[in-house]
Amino acid sequence: MRAADQVLPLRPELKDVQPYGAPQLDVPVRLNVNENPYPPSRQVARAISEATFTAAGSLNRYPDRDALGLRTDLAAYLGHGLSTEHVWAANGSNEVMQQVLHAFGGPGRSMLTFGPTYSMYSEYARTTVTHYVDVGRKADFTVDIDAALAAIDQHQPGIVVVASPNNPTGTAVGLQTIQMICDAAPGIVVVDEAYAEFRRAGTPSALSLLADCHHLAVTRTMSKAFALAGARVGYLAASAEFVDALRVVRLPYHLSSVTQAVARVALAYRDEMMSRVDKLRSERDKTTEWLRESGLHVPDSDANFVLFGVFADRHLVWQHLLDRGVLVRETGPDGWLRVSIGTPQEMMVFRDALVDVLQEETADASYGED
Numbered sequence: 485m486r487a488a489d490q491v492l493p494l495r496p497e498l499k500d501v502q503p504y505g506a507p508q509l510d511v512p513v514r515l516n517v518n519e520n521p522y523p524p525s526r527q528v529a530r531a532i533s534e535a536t537f538t539a540a541g542s543l544n545r546y547p548d549r550d551a552l553g554l555r556t557d558l559a560a561y562l563g564h565g566l567s568t569e570h571v572w573a574a575n576g577s578n579e580v581m582q583q584v585l586h587a588f589g590g591p592g593r594s595m596l597t598f599g600p601t602y603s604m605y606s607e608y609a610r611t612t613v614t615h616y617v618d619v620g621r622k623a624d625f626t627v628d629i630d631a632a633l634a635a636i637d638q639h640q641p642g643i644v645v646v647a648s649p650n651n652p653t654g655t656a657v658g659l660q661t662i663q664m665i666c667d668a669a670p671g672i673v674v675v676d677e678a679y680a681e682f683r684r685a686g687t688p689s690a691l692s693l694l695a696d697c698h699h700l701a702v703t704r705t706m707s708k709a710f711a712l713a714g715a716r717v718g719y720l721a722a723s724a725e726f727v728d729a730l731r732v733v734r735l736p737y738h739l740s741s742v743t744q745a746v747a748r749v750a751l752a753y754r755d756e757m758m759s760r761v762d763k764l765r766s767e768r769d770k771t772t773e774w775l776r777e778s779g780l781h782v783p784d785s786d787a788n789f790v791l792f793g794v795f796a797d798r799h800l801v802w803q804h805l806l807d808r809g810v811l812v813r814e815t816g817p818d819g820w821l822r823v824s825i826g827t828p829q830e831m832m833v834f835r836d837a838l839v840d841v842l843q844e845e846t847a848d849a850s851y852g853e854d
């Protein structure tokens with residue numbers, strides 16, 4: 485069989501590129517894509533089916549193109565004086581970000597990020613023919629503000645994206661740093677707060693900077709804290725002008741009426757969702773502590789996952805965990821692995837498996853020294 489690029493006029497930059505995605509393996513303990521381990525309760529599931537039943541009655545009609553009801557609910561959830569015109573929603577924050585790139589990126593423009601970070605950013609840039617610049621981070625995975633300001637000065641980026649808390653490191657970025665980036669950036673600044681609800685007490689949200697910064701946007705998602713990854717709902721808060729720019733590039737009727745209805749139900753049950761977020765936050769802190777006591781390095785995490793290492797051969801550790809039914813993610817800088825926070829039972833299985841694997845590694849190493 486011939487490769488697609490030999491028979492189809494594929495864009496050269498897409499040649500040999502593999503589709504994005506972590507392995508979706510059917511193993512007992514899946515801790516690899518930062519999903520919420522708690523499914524919607526029966527009560528929420530029933531409310532969702534009632535709402536979708538109602539929506540089904542008018543599926544002959546196109547959905548509300550501007551998703552006004554959902555955006556109003558999202559604005560109320562976010563607070564900070566935001567209203568409907570400041571909020572935008574799409575199929576996952578992935579789609580929101582792609583719309584941002586369509587509106588503010590493109591040929592001749594650049595997008596500046598701080599790696600190691602979310603691997604989709606470079607994909608949005610590639611798809612929209614936007615030049616991708618990775619400024620990097622300090623050894624402790626914080627953003628180096630001097631390096632950031634120098635790179636902004638040099639590249640004059642149309643878009644700066646800061647993930648906070650960052651994936652895969654869990655690192656939150658201080659508001660002063662974001663403010664300085666906003667002041668220096670000639671284009672727009674996006675703070676990706678996909679994990680905002682999981683941040684530790686005292687870690688602020690960039691939502692508080694929106695009022696003073698008209699070229700700033702904060703993206704969020706319902707995939708993580710709201711346990712709604714399967715529904716595909718992401719959103720953004722920004723100035724009304726920013727939102728208007730996204731309305732120009734979105735596909736008409738991009739967000740189905742079923743999706744809009746499901747998201748509104750989940751928002752109505754936010755208290756139930758947030759009590760599970762609290763459980764996950766304490767399980768995260770417990771996991772961090774345990775990994776450190778086991779002699780591993782773990783950067784402070786404000787998200788629902790932790791990065792841990794450093795392993796001489798991380799792939800071997802990943803494989804040996806998988807052999808014990810535990811799937812984590814091989815991502816980030818070499819030597820590190822990322823584990824999403826699951827239920828207390830799942831984390832117990834993870835800890836037992838890791839103890840086993842580490843003992844095996846040590847045994848192998850001492851054997852090798854003989």
Ligand SMILES: *Cc1c(COP(=O)(O)O)cnc(C)c1O
Pocket residue numbers: 518575576577578579602647650651676678704705706707708713716717718
């Ligand atoms: C998970 C994640 C998202 C969310 O993506 P959705 O498309 O909303 O599911 C966005 N940004 C980062 C950094 C993430 O890790």
